[in-house]
Amino acid sequence: MELGLDVDDARPPYTVVRVQGEVDVYTAPRLRETLLELVNEGKRQIVIDLGGVEFLDSTGLGVLVGGLKRVRSHEGDLRLVCTQSRILKVFEITGLTTVFSIFDSVDAATAA
Amino acid sequence: MILALELAVPAGPEFIAVVRLVVSSLASARRNLADQRVDDLKLAVSEACTNAIEAQLASGNGEPVVIRVLEAEERIEVQVLDHGGGFDVDTLPGHPPVTDPDRLNFERGLGIPLIRTLVDYLEFDGRPGGTLVRMVVFGGPADDHSDETSEILRTVLIEDSSPADKP
Numbered sequence A: 001m002e003l004g005l006d007v008d009d010a011r012p013p014y015t016v017v018r019v020q021g022e023v024d025v026y027t028a029p030r031l032r033e034t035l036l037e038l039v040n041e042g043k044r045q046i047v048i049d050l051g052g053v054e055f056l057d058s059t060g061l062g063v064l065v066g067g068l069k070r071v072r073s074h075e076g077d078l079r080l081v082c083t084q085s086r087i088l089k090v091f092e093i094t095g096l097t098t099v100f101s102i103f104d105s106v107d108a109a110t111a112a
Numbered sequence B: 001m002i003l004a005l006e007l008a009v010p011a012g013p014e015f016i017a018v019v020r021l022v023v024s025s026l027a028s029a030r031r032n033l034a035d036q037r038v039d040d041l042k043l044a045v046s047e048a049c050t051n052a053i054e055a056q057l058a059s060g061n062g063e064p065v066v067i068r069v070l071e072a073e074e075r076i077e078v079q080v081l082d083h084g085g086g087f088d089v090d091t092l093p094g095h096p097p098v099t100d101p102d103r104l105n106f107e108r109g110l111g112i113p114l115i116r117t118l119v120d121y122l123e124f125d126g127r128p129g130g131t132l133v134r135m136v137v138f139g140g141p142a143d144d145h146s147d148e149t150s151e152i153l154r155t156v157l158i159e160d161s162s163p164a165d166k167p
Helices: A028-040 A058-072 A085-093 A106-110 B013-030 B035-059 B101-105 B111-118 B148-159
Strands: A004-011 A014-023 A045-056 A077-081 A101-103 B002-009 B065-072 B075-082 B121-127 B130-138
Touching: A004 A028, A014 A028, A014 A058, A014 A106, A028 A045, A028 A058, A045 A058, A045 A085, A045 A106, A045 B035, A058 A077, A058 A085, A058 B035, A058 B111, A077 A106, A085 B035, A085 B111, A101 A106, B002 B013, B013 B035, B013 B065, B013 B075, B035 B065, B035 B075, B035 B111, B035 B130
Parallel strands: A014 A045, A045 A077, A077 A101
Antiparallel strands: A004 A014, B002 B065, B065 B075, B075 B130, B121 B130
């Protein structure tokens, strides 16, 4: 099982990370590494597009929470793009919809 | 309760996707469940397997993790059995509320609260030789959940207890 990760810098100051596939304890470390690299490269405004995610579990949530914490410690922000009810539900159950800014499109997330 | 499936997988995180796929396909094909309820079970099973595999890797025990699917007329039960160190679910620390900035310090520990919300019945039997997790999903959600689709299905299931292999 492969996790697709596509990093796009075409919308400065935002860096858009498109995630595809299933995010679980096996694949989440790749997402964590990607987010760490971006923060280390000085990226502070990160948008994670979950539109291609078919499955997300608590390990994936943990990685996103960790990413948000890291960018916030550098006065940055991490925004999510998600419209799928099955993925949104995981954020709702855990109360994380109030922690993350969740948008319905990359355009909306990267609008000033 | 009739055993529908038993899987023994090595304690490696790469096998969880297979378990998810098999259990959710079986639930979808054999039970009269809304897609959303199959997704709930899929996530719950994945979380339980993650905990089982992590517990077993931590203990160094090389035995497989066992997943059983049992069926009864009105419910499907998934059991996940590991041979790790066992744990007491009552001693798990809670998280700060989401409004607390300290909430961002907690990247782990979301799995069991998720399972609790997703399934209709959950039981942990943690012993020194491992942990058995039992997760049950009825045709619809538990009474304290309000989901219209599943409520309708639940009513239908109660009124019509014919075999679940109808389209």
